[in-house]
Amino acid sequence: MTISSREPTVSAAGWTALFGREHGPVAVTLAAGVALHAVNVYLAATIMPSVVDDIGGSSLYAWATTVFMFASVLGSAAAAAVLGARGPRSSYRFAALLLAAGTTVCALAPSMLVLLAGRLVQGLGGGLLFALSYAMVRITLHEALWPRAMALVSAMWGVATLIGPALGGVCAQLGAWRDAFWGLLPFLLFFGFWGAMRLPKGKAGGVTPRIPWMSVSLLGLAVLVISAASISSRLMVNAAGLLLAALLLVGWLRRERRTTLRLIPATAFGSDPRLRFVYLTMALLVLSSTVEVYIPYFGQRLQGLGPLAAGYLGAVLAAGWTLGSVACSGMSHRSRSIISTGPVVTLAGLAGLFFAGPVHSGTVAAIAAVSVALLALGWGIGMAWPHLLTRVLQLAPDADQELAGSSVTTVQLTATAFGSALAGTVANVIGFSDNAGTGDLQSTARWMFGLFALAPLAAVVTTRYARR
Template identity: 55%
Template sequence: MDIRDVPTDRRSPPNSLAGHSPHDIERPAGTGWGSLLSGANGVRSLALAGGVALHAINVYIATTILPSVVHDIGGLGLYAWNTTIFVVASVLGSALSARLLQQAGPRGAYAIAAAIFTLGSVGCAIAPSMPVMLIGRLVQGLGGGFLFALAYAMIRIVFPEALWPRAMALVSGMWGVATLVGPAIGGIFAELGIWRAAFWSLVPVTLLFAVLAVAVLPKREAGPSQHSAVPLMQLILLTAAVLAISAGSASLDLTRNAAGIVVAVVLAVLLVNAESRSRQKLLPSGAFRPRSTIAALYATMALLAVTVTSGEVFVPLFLQVLHHQSPLFAGYLAAFMAAGWTLGSIASSGATGIGVQRAIMVGPLLGLAGMAALCVLVPKGSAGTWLALMPICVALVAIGLGVGLAWPHLLTHVLKAARPDEQELAGASITTIQLLATATGAALAGLVANAGGLIEPGGMTGTANAARWLFGMFALAPLLCLVSARRTVTV
């Protein structure tokens, strides 16, 4: 991504900062956590991780309180749209973040992103109906996408390459923080019957974060700025493809479901064609060539993200309806996947050589085992005892752990696989791929769950059928991921 504090010459070293003396940026020689979390690196780590934490906490607040929201203002058929709209907007925010940085500089960009996120939170808090709620989620997602993209883009800019894996793990680890904070905020307010207060609580925290970012991020340097064009056509086609799936999922008519998928496939083909012809790229070169290394990396990332998303969207609802859990406990149990993701990222961040290859291959294996277990355990229902819930918790952790083990190394490999003149684009592509996979996964999850009986016949029977179909179908994602993961470790 172009940042005014960064050299505009793409041939410059990826971790250099223009306009600063060598003494302005500390470059510890070590590669351990102490080097990342001490001195100037520590302050920058806090700023980058904070933006992701804010985005992630909101995700778990929303998933935890959503059953209460639906109970209050209706909109069960649009249940998955809350995630889809939020993440699609996040993709747009991620893609547009480079232009925002060019216009406002790092400090201004973070402040603007936080302001947009705050506006969306207020919109959600006052929403009288589900359509209005979706508008608020769209604005929230745009701000969250800005914050999320800035974190990954700045890693290769402010840290030496030796610290990239640990920095990636730290940023990914913020989802672990979110698993503690998000469900607590959402669950407590939901149980008190004041779910709107959960969104209101985000406002002061977001404003405080904006002040922190302004205090610690690099200043905007004077001088001419370069303006990189936005791949507008690709973004329009990408957004339309995801929304086509979501539109199809809102209907109980299988013909419309299939039509949504067909339209999405056609739009995806047009996207690939537009990307190949355009000078303004959405992804680095080779992203759509099946035999390229970077295509295999993106496929592996996307399939792992889809696996997690399919569970996170509906697990809180399934646990409340089928296993009689309160909103608070259902939110925490659903967050076990993110907790596993965090543990896996931290545990494998120091791996090298053959250890990296093993971490990447173990990821989809754990995901496949976890999804198969959920397909059997969740639809059965229970009285909510720990004896019944413990195996479900283990399966959720296993899915997240698998993603976490592979994730830091996949992201680092993307930066190394990209051409030197596409390093900025590669940094932005990390969030684009993850968010796109999340949005697509949420849209497909809504389609499968609705077709499986969530709305018709509904109730305990319909919800159980929806859970069985959802986890059974989405077990295909980690299965396919085994193929793409093997490709990444054998090239």
């Protein structure tokens, strides 16, 4: 199923072709699907302190993120089945309205428990919308446009890191955190109706895929366990959570290998190792990026920045990811070398953070050094990302194309959840706390950046197989 019968050549498949009259409305709609989910992520993180001050529930503070991430993985995992059953237009509209319903509950929440219920619904709708936007690149655009389209939808995370904190910060500053949620509703409704109308209406041919509930349960439970355990400051609790999550992850992979109802294409478990190494490379690069969770905190405590400036320091990584994707997405003829170079640049960024990040100084030089390192970290991931996503679609068989599209977001969201939880575990074990001194924070930063550098180092090896 394609939205157009005209097939652009590779030479014509630039940004002009993607944003032209024929493909532009579709491209904008798919990009908006990712942006609406991503803006919600950063907006909620910004206003949560104000939420707790207003309605209480500080003991459940971290669960606002945990519940959302857990639900996002479930929503993403269900994308292939929903797309097959409802078709592109109806699926997109359903996901957007589900996200709108959860946002409304959050805006009206009188207590933290009600807010968590809203975050659960938001996560389901957002994860589904996020996955659908990637999956529909294949069925709405010609293959020659895939790298550009993948770069566009990936770039929306960079856009979200600018819009989300700004909208949330202004509303929180004015004592009107509910308005931040209300402000999202017009955009959700607009793209849920006008945007959805730009997409094909019919369903794909063949048998509608079913939701693999067992695989979804194992993966979702692994995310929930490691996220919950990372909240604790006790080493034994963190270790037990990591072990249990690892066992659940192994159980999920064994289930995926043996069943016909799965979350990732069967090709990933066949004799050809390329697809599974593509997924592994993607997961390792996403893990590398999750150190950004603590960048704003380090920016305030070590670099002496204010909350807004520190928040935008964390956005430098996303900006690098966006710029790298946009700059390198059109270089399909060099995709192999770009995939190999990405992890090296990412490793260089983390090495820079290892030396510059723990420095206790508010000088322009120190802040610039951290910014350059974050930019390199994001650029390395971004330059390889569109080509890795395209490789997934190319290596998956025709029968698994819809599953391949949704599997990308399943891998990304799961790696993000695991990486964020691992960052929290490292921080808690090293000595991160509200009362931590400068020395403790410097040690936390050094250990975190050093240990997470192992991820892109491993990706340097996995890309040898992924780029073949």
